[in-house]
Amino acid sequence: RILYIAFNKCLITEIGAKLKQQKITNLIPKTFDALVYNSIRGHFNMESIEVQDINPFTLSQHIQWFENKPFKLKKNYCYKFLEFCRSRTAQNDGDIHEEINTLFKKEFERKIIRELWDKTVSGQFLTFDGMRKLVAVKHLMNGVIDNQYDYIFIDEAQDFDPIMLNIVLNDITLPKLFVGDPKQAIYEWKGSINAF
DSSP: OEEEEESOHHHHHHHHHHHHHTTOOSEEEEEHHHHHHHHHHHHHTOSOOOOOOOOTTTHHHHOGGGTTOOHHHHHHHHHHHHHHHHOOOOOSGGGHHHHHHHHOOSHHHHHHHHHHHHHHHTTSSOOHHHHHHHHHHHTTTTTHHHHHOSEEEEOOGGGOOHHHHHHHHHTOOSOEEEOOOGGGOOOGGGTOOOOO
16 A cells, blocks of 8 residues: 655646556555645544635634734735744644744734634634644644555655655654655745755
């Protein structure tokens, strides 16, 4: 039983079609975000999840204080929350407040990020970045993937971000094969690193 993980959904669809055509049944292709999504669904015991986007137009729906505030201010806090979600200094749930205190110097910034994170932890506000962070600090994949598969084939390793890599290296103990090409790294703007 081999889990094939890639970052790109188009690649997963293409691989799935080839596997079906060749009648290969022991290789299961999934995007990393699909694994995260399923982990979050299981954690909250939900049939489906509405993945949300954090942006200046919707921020006031989650924190009322932002109602009628300048667009630039809202955009700034959206970036701050993304910065927090993509940070990997917190190794578990207990490290979150220290991470927030380290990343943000102003108490009001900390308050806003904590409020958004509390909504993430409760399942009220789930973005892809927030869900990845939640899976990482709560170790939601710990033991789950190990029980379902024997090996992991990780394609497009150059497109994995630090949080994704942290989960794969620390919460999944199966033998792993990383494949990729650093010269094809197209998500560096989004925080991807060279996993090699």
